[in-house]
Amino acid sequence: MKQPECEDKALLVAWLYGECDQEERDLMEAHLAACEACAVEVEGLRGTRAALCEWAPPEPALGFRVVREEVNRPRWAWPRVPVWAQAAAAVLVLAAGAAIANLDVTLARRGVTIRTGWSQPAPPPAGTTPSGDVTRDELAALRQELLGRITAVSKPAGGSLMTAAVAPAPVAAGTDWTQGVSKLIDESERRQKSEFERQIAQRFVEFQRDVSAQQRMEFVRLQRGLVQFQGRTSVDIAQLRQVQGQVQTYLLRTAQVQEVK
């Protein structure tokens, strides 16, 4: 005879999976002790659960990995760079551009002239100056005037405290002074240039060294992988042979059993 518990399949399932409280458990167990039909059903469902354990999914190599999706960002966006860093980067780019282009800024009468290494005009013929620039005569006059003023300033009003050897002669000393400055400037430029070339060469050597080291590492990794693969293949072949032997034995046994029958 059917009892109310026979119809309560939610309770039966909860009991089967151990997800009911003590009161429900007691009720179900008392019912199963008294109702053979439900006891048989529970036994059958337990068997089904046991069979379910045998269903194993395949185990393919997965190894998914997420790589930052930089490509999806708009090219103009600098989402995580602060403003000061953007400004610094812009200055750096300009400075690098100026250095590469051999930028030359000169002040002439007509205004500021900006020239790059690629846009420098051919040197003018001797004795001529570009139209509008300061002429040699004007420069010479300016230099003369400056030397005169320096000489005047060097002489104290109340009498000369400088010896004749120290006091520069108006023109000759002025020529030495400008030549010395020119020499110093040339020397400074030469040193800067050689230093720059040295740094470039050093960077290049470092880059080459890094690339070689990376190539060596890749090669070693590849070799290791090959060795591991070879080792695994040998083990697999050995195991495969073992299984083949077992299968042959089994087939032989089966054939013998059939012969006996």
Next chain:
Amino acid sequence: MTVERDRRRAGLFLEGGGLVQTNTDEELVARSVRGDAESFNQLITRWERPIYALAYRVIGHEEDARDVCQETFLRAFRGIGAFKGQAKFSSWLYRIALNLCRDWIRRARRTPVVQAPEGVDLGELLAERGPAESIEELVTRRNMSRLVAKAMMTLSEEQRTAIVLKEYQGLTFQEIADLVGSPLSTVKTRLYQGLSTLRRQLEEDGVRRGVNPPGKMP
């Protein structure tokens, strides 16, 4: 199964014979939200097998299960910023995966088919064999696995999903109800009906409790 799932979530893994504590799901999620892709990759490593197994058992197709698994993590990565932690990370992943499985089944009204090769492939047998398992036991287990897979595919999608989440993923009835958006009683009913159908199907195929399936080795 539940113990394994809880350990996985808490970042406890067996390594060299002992349990090793790593970062919990919550910690890794927090770092992933801050843009740490490596933390998200650790979550993938932790959950890709369960998600793949879930997809395979629901749709019954190896390659498509792999695609579903990959798409699940891709969607999770894209939406990790919107994940507020109101549910467990694993539940959130299961929901994404189940939605994708549902899409897969309904897109072309495809019937899930478990790939079950009839012949015995020695290479596959070798790979599946347990440490102390004989070849006879292995063949028997494979036959049983094939019959169970076949029987599972006769169930409705809802019944199959309930059984997969309960039996293989180890979720509680309440977790399943929350995941599929159905009342608790409905989940229990689906599970009961699914198990009963499986029982009948397996008995028709000659599988009874304590009895090996047909085609077993002596």
